[in-house]
Amino acid sequence: MSIGGSFYEEKNYSTCYMCACRCGIEVYKRNGKVVYIKGNEEHPLNRGVLCAKGSAGIMKEYSPARLRKPLLRVGPRGSGQFKEIEWEEALNIAVEWIDSARRKNPAKVAFFTGRDQMQAINGWFAQQIGTINWAAHGGFCSVNVAAAGLMSTGYSFWEFGDPDFENTRYLMMIGVAEDHASNPFKLGIQELKRKGGKLVFVNPVRWSYGAIADEWIPIKPGTDGAFVLSLAYVLFKYNLIDWEFLKERTNATWLVINKRGTSEDGLFYRDAEGNPLVYDKVSRSFKPAKLIVPEGLNPAFTGEFETPEGFKVRPAFDIFAERLIQDYEPTKVEKITGIPAKDIERIAKEIGTIAFFNPVELPLEWTDVWGRKHKTIRGRPVSFHIMRGVASHTNGFQTARAVFLLEMLLGCIDTPGGHLAKPPYPKHIEDFPKPIKIRSLKDLKYDKPLHGSLLGIPQNPDDLLVDKEGNPLRIDKAYSWEFPIAVHGCIHNVIPCAYKKDPYPIEVLIIYMANMAWNSSQDIPYIIKALTAKDSAGNYLIPKIITVDAFYSEQVAYSDLVLPDATYLEQWFALSLLDRPPSVADGPVDALRQPVVEPPEGFDVKPWGDVMIELGTRLNLPGFIKEDGSRKYRDFKDFLVNWQPKPGVGVLAGWRGEKGDKHFIGEPNPDQLNMYVKNRGFFYYRLPEHMRYNRHINRDYLEWAKAVGFVKRTDPIIMNFYLESLQTFRLAGLGLWKGENQPPEDPLIRDRLVKYMDPLPFWYPPFEEDISGDQYPFYAFTVRPQWMYHSWDSQNAWLRQISTRNYLYMNPNTAEKLGIKHLDWVWVESRIGRIKCQVFLTQATEPSCVWTWNAIGKMSGTWGLEETAQESQLGFLLNHIIPYNFRTGSREFFYCDPVTGHFAWFDLKVKIYKAEDQKASAEPRYSVKPLPHIEKRRGKILRYKP
């Protein structure tokens, strides 16, 4: 037998899309087919490794669930009755529907996208349509953490920042199972552990990274904020605080006005020029905060001072210190979190000692924005990483804020060993865009594209998207008084809102890469009712639904027109610095995705990018048409090269300029994509070492970042220890805001603003504690399996063998008290309904909660699976019993974080009891007819070998 020899004929570099990680891949082909996908060794993000999902990418090509041609619904919604139509007809229908809705009002077109990696481009498409109703999936993902990070530090976690794995000695992960950064994180954690660092895993479930954690803190769900603030208490008590960092880099010493009942209360005390002031202990006078470093001020952290105008002011830190001492002493927090006070104290001391007695000192000369030259860069080798377990509660924003304040106290923000930003971040917090401003839907015009960001960060109530009466203007109620800082929009509210015509009816709902009829919505029985409800004339209440997807999902089954997408191995695409790029902390990265195979024979599918260009052109949207009326872009590939949102700035930053000799800024280069192909699919600018840290105040970095368009100015990026902008909403709640937008008179809305829009973090119980009370004693939530996370969009033949179905995981002590045994079938009941599922006992679960895998349960008939598939027969979806709303008095609220509108699905509370009927069958059951070609394509044996 001869062994070895080249196994491939062709090798291409591209970017994976089996999840949100954006790893570089090498795709090998033989006989015209993909034979093997490997991690790209040169790629700075994944450095050659590839996870289970990426390795299973081939099976996506052969999934029987693949859509073959555009589909037009012929039976009732949800019946699965479609006819295949030609693209010409499909595009004509889409154009007619969108155009007719736009003529009435562009807001009647709503466009929402799921785990899409071209948000900048999709948002621009919505602007061209002229609708304000666009957002991606951040509203139910982790916007609480994203918003808290961006508003506090100018960056956040995941694509925004990572621990400095090279130098960190202590990493605390809070509420993280699997993450966007799938491969880089595993690479990082092994590096941390091999270098003798400590990994602490704060999570009700010991799973995923928790398996190799040096310590597991089994916290009660929804109490992380109290835990983090208690760590801050101990650090303060033992003086384990980086006072210099707080003084120079944050607004902790800025003075806050104490004038209750006035419109200035809680805002910063400013001089006549508007400069915030501090109290300088040396000169015993009020001085502009911007002089702290230049004049070597010694600003007070505590105390109360009387101003010449005759009122009192206090440093922001003082207010926070008082709060810590009053509410977050470890013995108090033990009762909330279930974590023994002695452990809270010990962990805080461990963090503090690593930060302050084992600092990292890198021998790198650098200059700060004030012109001071430094011989070394000092770092606090402590880092944090947080995600959905923090984000998906009704206290998620303030909990995430607490984590960012903890980082500030320790001085571990963008310093060696700490939490590093990934360029183009950090950015000046005040320079983040605000949502586009309109006062009425009448401001939207048929032929007027919108100039301005559809999403952004409101700085005060006048930035909200509400009308004169205070009613929401967006269909998802983002940027309304109900959740003012809805930074990523609220995709989860769209179907309920469109169904109830609240705030107004829409005509066309376009969904791209999101499964809103199933695992990306909550209260599925209600969602299905909303999607199928008709008026008395027999018309659907949500009139037209267009879905863009490559596979036969539940969402597809409930659509009217389906535009079949190509897979990630079949299309041109870019992972852009304008979006969330695959950057690393050492420098910006962007990347190309290129077609390496054609769709299978007989599959008439088109990448969404090409379809978007075609729709935009046929709709005569200004961005798609030249002045002479001819089409501007041939296809999406052409668009990727030639589209410029600003002169010189395009989708891809590498090899710009006519000759391809300019990076970041330069004219379009007709040969740019070939240059990416030649350069193994990505562009990476590795920053000089002295520009890799302290970037908020690193002069050389900021000057470079300004030159390449990442920031607008070179002033220091001062971090928001105190979030003054939230106070403006609080003032509005108190009737003290002087601007044009005023909240409704309803005390439920106003009290909510006063309570939750707190400029300093605090912990409060998840709302469900009050609503469900003791009747539903257990928290229930989902965890993402590492081999499926973000990859459940084809029910991959290999991955489904790893987890074909899910169970309800439960602590054995909890089960014993309930009279439940291993593998019993139980009812899990919330205040809105119940599901039947099977129990699996595990010691690795905090006793006050139960959990299951996310998105494994499927609707029978979808995803190319047989009707007997375990996913639909034994697997289940927790989403069925997660409430999408709650009522207080006469008012209905979406079940969202009151600051950001983040869907709080981890708040779910349930009771659990043994099912009378132990028949192995999950409930409720939904089914849809599979497409005929899918049934034919499904084989009983799979032996893939090109």
Add this chain to the structure above:
Amino acid sequence: MAQYALVIDLNVCVGCHACAVNCKEWNTQGQFGPLSDYDPYGETPSGVWYNRVFTFEVGEFPNVEIFHIPKSCLHCQEAPCVPVCPTGASYKREEDGIVLVNYNDCIGCKLCSWNCPYGCREFDEIEKVMKKCTLCIDRIYDESLPPSQRKPACVLTCPAKARFFGDIEDPQSEAYKAIKERGGYVLFPSTGAVPSNHYLPRTEKELDLSDLEERILKPDSQLFLEVWKRIKTSKEDY
């Protein structure tokens, strides 16, 4: 004589199944593939996997640990699967110790799998032959690949860098060093099969603060005491 093997570091393995799926991907197209799947979209999907990850829970809440143990053919030095093979299809290579199956000679009698104490053989129901991990013999000797890539697919893909490959008889090899330095061990040595694949134990980092607590760590922050006293003397809420 050389003995190639895998050394798997349980201190960093997070149980992500990357090794198992990339193995399946490589080998299904490779010279010892395909790795058949049965009922791939039906009720009980299953298939041939050369490498599988097993998960165990040890201890009681809250002192519980999760171990993920990836397991593939251990390429035993006294491989029990070899002498029982009636046709000689199951054999151990002299030059590198890799245990292989010659599909042409395999009659699918399954005696080898019955005799493997570790359950590491995978019967292909379609071809009716026994299959198993080859240590990616079709990669490691492929001279058209750059030397850095002449390693088993599972080793190259592992995001936690938990897998080492090499000659465990060669003191210069990464695998040999890992076993010696980290106290590598084999699964169930009492089988007498002398497995070649090794596992590295888990270690937990504990910090000892007692010295610092004695000398430096004191609850004496001046600002803390200032605010604390103020609160104790005044009930007034800000």
